[in-house]
Amino acid sequence: MTAASHSLPAPLFTAVVAHNWKLAIAVAVVVSAISIAVLPAALSFWVVGVTATLVAAAFTVNAYRRHYFGALLVAPAIAVLFVMNIFPLLWSLGLSFFAYQANQQTIRFIGLGNYARILTNDLAANATWSALINTAMFVVFTVSAQMIVGFLLAILFSKQFPLRKYLLILVLTPMMLSVVASGVFFTYYYDPTFGILSYVINSIAGDQFILMSTKVGAVTGIVFADAWMWSPFVMLLVLAGLVSVPKYLYEAAAIDRVSRWRQFWMITFPYIRGLLMLALLFRTIEAFKLADLVILLTKGGNDTLTISYHLIRIANEQNKTSEGAAISYLMLFMVIVLTNLYLYLANRRTLGA
């Protein structure tokens, strides 16, 4: 393919041929600029759209004639990615440097003003920081709970026992439910009047038990619900690692009279470490974005407001669009730092081993 691609000489810039993408870009820029300046917005929107299509067509013809089939095949995916992800991402980055509210018609450049506000302003910053601390707390608790429970479940299901297949399906069910359904279910489960939890504890202790009335209780409730839903996900990944360990390694170890503990560390663990890391990574990123369960169970009460829920309130409810964009970028930055830290640690341990 590469050989064929050299055979076609680049056209002259002024040549009006279908694969002259350089000319197409130039024409598109000029025509778009003129139409935006002259025509009303409703018309110039279509003109810009048509010129963009023209450029895309020129690119396509060019790639086709030069036999860039790989590029042609991934182009639609990249186009969609650009339109749906990258462009909005850059747009919101730009927006975070302006004072802008979606329900107002004015916009004003304020540089790093939004970032300064969410991190240092005495009214706004408190909310940001306490939401971040709460989020960190939820990340630690939910992820550890899921990793431990998921891991133990995986160990259990790697063995053969009666009804294993059916139990496995049962255990995987929570993961497939919608979060809202689970959230509503847990709201009733924890409810002091209708809920079974209070009913059971009340009849044993004889005292009124209200789980969600303290911070400890509310956090426990949310962490339990989240672990209930997502431990099966960790289990699934770890289980995949466990079944891939060749049996003969254990047989050889048994002949050498290696202890079970040592077998685990020397044989099992190296096989599942990568998958454990993957599960940890996925669950950490997800836990960082926790908002749905908090909204359903506490509405952020008892000091359980997470940064995602805070963001929803700022950007969607209060229409402070650019301040919301700044918070999003703060979150993105943290997630990127966190994931890179994980990957660094994972790689270092692989090299060390």
Place this chain on the structure above:
Amino acid sequence: MTAMTKVKGLATAASFAATLLVGGVTYASADEVKLTMVGPDWPPMRIMKKFFDEQYKPASGNKVTLDIDFIPWPDFYTRVNASLTSGEQKYNFAVSDSQWLGAFIEGGYFRKINDLIDADPELKATMDSMHPAIVNAYSTYPNSTPNYYGFPQFPDVLVTYARKDVICDEGEQAAFKAKYNEKLPCTGEELDNMDWNTFAHVGEFFQRKKGDKLAGQVLDDDFYGIAYQAGKGYDFSTSSVHSFVWQHGGGIWDETKAPTGHAEGVVNSAKSIEGMDHFMSMLKWMPPVVKTGTMDIFVSDQLFREGKVAMNVDWIGLGEASLDPKTSKVADKLVFGMAPGLRGADGKINRTSQIGGQPFVLTTWTTDAQIKEAVGFVKWWLSPEIQHQFAAAGGQSAITSVYTDPKYVTYRPWNRAWANSLDWQKDMWHVPQFFEMLTQQQDQYDLAITGKQDAKTTMNNVAKFQEDLLKNAGLIQ
């Protein structure tokens, strides 16, 4: 592809674009007029759509259709907000909670209707025939000024829901009389005359444990005397707290006094704090869910329908479910009265209360042809005949001649409380900053409700935040 084909392609695309644009214009000027509306998915909206489809005959002779997007309540604000702010200009009418008015008017989405009222004597007569509290809350921005925007869709007030089988029981009546030396309210009239003191007594008196007796029967679960909204979501404690604050002579920030009015000194005045304390004093008689900060209007309604409380103060809008035996265990045991109030030294009850319900509002991009039909539709909707039918189907009416008609009280058991409650209704702020004020206030009230801070600290924090926010917005000097 040659240059010629390129030009041809461009021309085709341009003509396609032109067709789309021109098509939009000709469509609106034809004799078929489509009105699009967004509203919550609940009976009052469904009834409006049903009546329109079955009965509406436009005076202009045009063919008018009404398209309503029904959105579930929990998503309603988000969806309306997203549609309006994104600029998609999809709706000609939006149902709006009254406090949203300012945000959407300042954003340039809601259309002022003073010119329509002035140009149309019939519409003016309709507006004049409404109760002034409803007009102020649903139509004016800034609040209570003669700048009009909305028309009532479903007007709503707080009323007392009560269980006859419990409060009218002879044994309970006698025990209550012996304990508090006053009569336990039983009939609608007695509920109307109930103040917060008696309401608190009901709360204390009816708090029973599993195994205790209630109205002669052994309880298989804990039972509670009272409930009212005190939850963290949306405005689910504000609606209660504002009523208490007003009744005690305190206040919320008054937007009609901007920019000279203040939040500091008003929101945290001694009387406002007294109101907040009074609100908090009764929480201990409520079902335990109140301690989690999630006792919202739906939770208290459900507790009442499940037969766990004797009295509940809630919006009329939720009433239909309590009358239906399929959704209510107490459907045949109901009696309704006005919401309780604060009895003054003169023996009269102050019932100043936060108004509920929703107006529907015209949007600014609605074309002249559509506006003509929209006005016709509004006049028809607010005509006494249709309002009577609406009330008979479970709605409420703000039109004086309708709700003062003796027939009106026969439509629903709570209607007897409607006319007298209207005089006492007030609304919260209509300013664009309302959601920030509401969120912060709800957070602070939640801390008080769940026992983390006292009334004074709470009101001070709210006042400080509002003073600062409104100063930055130029609404306080």
